[in-house]
Amino acid sequence: MKDTVGEKVFYAVNYVLLSLIGLSCLLPLIHIVAVSFSDQDAVASGFVSLWPIGLNFQSYKALLDGTNIVGAFRNSIVITVVGVALSMLFTIMAAYPLSRRYFIGRRFFLMMTVFTMLFSGGLIPTYLLVRALGLVDTYGALWLPGLVSTFNMLIMRTYLENIPEELEEAARMDGCGEVRLIVRIFLPLSLPVMATLALFYGVGYWNAFMNVLIYINDTKKYNLTVLVQQMVQSQQLLQQMNNLQPDDMEAITTESIRSAAIIVMTVPMLIVYPFIQKYFVKGAMIGSIKG
Numbered sequence: 211m212k213d214t215v216g217e218k219v220f221y222a223v224n225y226v227l228l229s230l231i232g233l234s235c236l237l238p239l240i241h242i243v244a245v246s247f248s249d250q251d252a253v254a255s256g257f258v259s260l261w262p263i264g265l266n267f268q269s270y271k272a273l274l275d276g277t278n279i280v281g282a283f284r285n286s287i288v289i290t291v292v293g294v295a296l297s298m299l300f301t302i303m304a305a306y307p308l309s310r311r312y313f314i315g316r317r318f319f320l321m322m323t324v325f326t327m328l329f330s331g332g333l334i335p336t337y338l339l340v341r342a343l344g345l346v347d348t349y350g351a352l353w354l355p356g357l358v359s360t361f362n363m364l365i366m367r368t369y370l371e372n373i374p375e376e377l378e379e380a381a382r383m384d385g386c387g388e389v390r391l392i393v394r395i396f397l398p399l400s401l402p403v404m405a406t407l408a409l410f411y412g413v414g415y416w417n418a419f420m421n422v423l424i425y426i427n428d429t430k431k432y433n434l435t436v437l438v439q440q441m442v443q444s445q446q447l448l449q450q451m452n453n454l455q456p457d458d459m460e461a462i463t464t465e466s467i468r469s470a471a472i473i474v475m476t477v478p479m480l481i482v483y484p485f486i487q488k489y490f491v492k493g494a495m496i497g498s499i500k501g
Contacts, residue, residue: 237260239476240260241258241260242469242472242473243262243469243473244258244259244261244262244263245258245465245466245469246269246270246466246473247262247267247269248262248263248264248265248466249263249264249265249266250266250268250462250466251264252264253463253465253466254463254465266462266466268462268466269462269466269467269470270470270474272462273467273470273471273474277441277471278429278430278432278437279434279437279474281430282432282434282436282437283434283474285431285433285434286416286433286434286435286475288349289349289352289353289415289416289418289433290412290416293349293352293353293411293415294408294411294412294415296353296357297353297356297357297358297359297362297411297415298404298407298408298411300357300358301358301359301362301363301366301407302392302397304323304358304363304367305363305364305366305367305370306370306392306396307319308320308323308363308367309367309368309370309371323360323363324360324364326360327360333424337424337425340354340355340425345425347425347426347427347428347431348425349426349431351424351425351426352415352418352421352426355421356414356421359410359411359414362411365403365406365407366403366404366407369400369403370396370400373396373399373400377395377399378391378395381394381395401489402489403489405486405489406486406489408486409482409486412482413479416434416435416478416479417435418433419435419436419439422435422436423436434471434474434475435475438468438471438472438474441467441468442468442471442472
């Protein structure tokens with residue numbers, strides 16, 4: 211069936227609008243990449259747009275030598291990897307019983323869980339609780355308060371609920387217990403939604419900002435997000451950088467250093483996403499068919 215003239219116009223307008231939206235997101239990133247690799251004079255004069263002028267790697271060299279970017283990168287990896295592992299473990303542990311129809315009190319626990327999406331304890335009570343638990347200045351303060359996202363848990367629960375009950379019955383007839391049933395049957399069938407939720411959690415932990423500022427006092431434990439934010443706001447960035455030689459200061463600008471830091475912070479997520487993309491749409495859509 212051929213498209214009508216109105217449908218063709220509608221599709222054309224959609225393509226144009228989506229292309230403009232995509233460019234509005236992509237062009238600033240390309241500009242930052244170009245600035246980070248450009249010569250000092252070109253950056254200072256404002257000639258750099260979407261392509262590097264006078265290819266220069268001094269910004270990245272100065273960033274590695276003069277800042278704690280390596281330590282912050284390591285901290286971000288620890289926060290993200292451990293946080294995603296813990297969050298996925300407890301999300302599955304919460305979603306599985308709520309997906310079983312024979313679980314006694316399922317509706318009550320589900321309503322109590324959904325209640326947390328609408329109301330929270332507030333910032334000050336949460337801080338007082340974290341301090342009472344002795345988690346201030348530890349990464350536990352970043353992991354524990356947001357250990358399970360209710361939204362993510364509901365997606366996981368719905369996905370598990372849609373798995374045919376015949377598979378569970380057949381596994382139980384073969385002698386599977388609850389743990390083996392989850393590990394051998396449900397989790398292999400849930401790879402799309404697990405990959406999707408891992409990406410959601412990973413982006414959240416990688417970009418953690420407010421919680422780090424609130425709970426972490428030791429600057430050596432800062433992650434990339436906080437370090438880059440401090441670099442962006444610093445008015446005397448070059449003077450504050452350690453082990454930076456005068457010759458290096460003449461070859462770089464504050465803007466190029468900031469751009470390089472932003473690229474270092476952004477690239478890991480850009481690298482990870484293509485490996486999860488094939489699961490992303492399938493996992494999010496299938497897990498949200500029913501509420």
